[in-house]
Amino acid sequence: MPRMSMFFWDPEGLRFDLPTWPFGHPDGPDPEVFATYRELKARGLRPGGQEKVGQLGWWIRGGMRFAYLYRVDQAKKRRPMTPAKWASIHKALAARRTCPECKTEKDYYINRDPGVCGECDPNAPRDGDSDDPVFAA
Numbered sequence: 001m002p003r004m005s006m007f008f009w010d011p012e013g014l015r016f017d018l019p020t021w022p023f024g025h026p027d028g029p030d031p032e033v034f035a036t037y038r039e040l041k042a043r044g045l046r047p048g049g050q051e052k053v054g055q056l057g058w059w060i061r062g063g064m065r066f067a068y069l070y071r072v073d074q075a076k077k078r079r080p081m082t083p084a085k086w087a088s089i090h091k092a093l094a095a096r097r098t099c100p101e102c103k104t105e106k107d108y109y110i111n112r113d114p115g116v117c118g119e120c121d122p123n124a125p126r127d128g129d130s131d132d133p134v135f136a137a
């Protein structure tokens with residue numbers, strides 16, 4: 001928990017452009033009405049496109065840090081992972097495992113360099129070239 005600093009007491013937003021309170025101040029904004037992104041997330045919510053309405057400030061190693069505040073009543077439910085979303089993630093991962101040269105899906109991710117699988121990479125070590133167990137099969 002950062003140490004509270006009244007430097008951030010600015011409910012009118014005169015100095016900070018946004019209404020600002022010291023992080024952890026008991027007279028700060030009502031957490032039932034205003035919540036940070038992290039607090040929303042803990043409640044299964046997300047800002048849902050709304051503008052930030054305020055912020056909490058604290059010091060970290062001589063610098064200022066802020067957590068934006070959002071209206072709880074404007075927050076939206078976080079979208080749970082649907083089977084379709086999982087399917088698209090699995091598809092994307094499979095694409096990363098598939099060699100563009102021989103179109104084979106490997107059991108490893110194709111490196112950006114050389115961008116092809118071990119069989120298609122002319123510079124990849126071959127049997128006998130290396131003691132590396134990966135290639136010595």
Ligand SMILES: [Zn+2]
Binds near residue numbers: 099101103
């Ligand atoms: Zn290949």
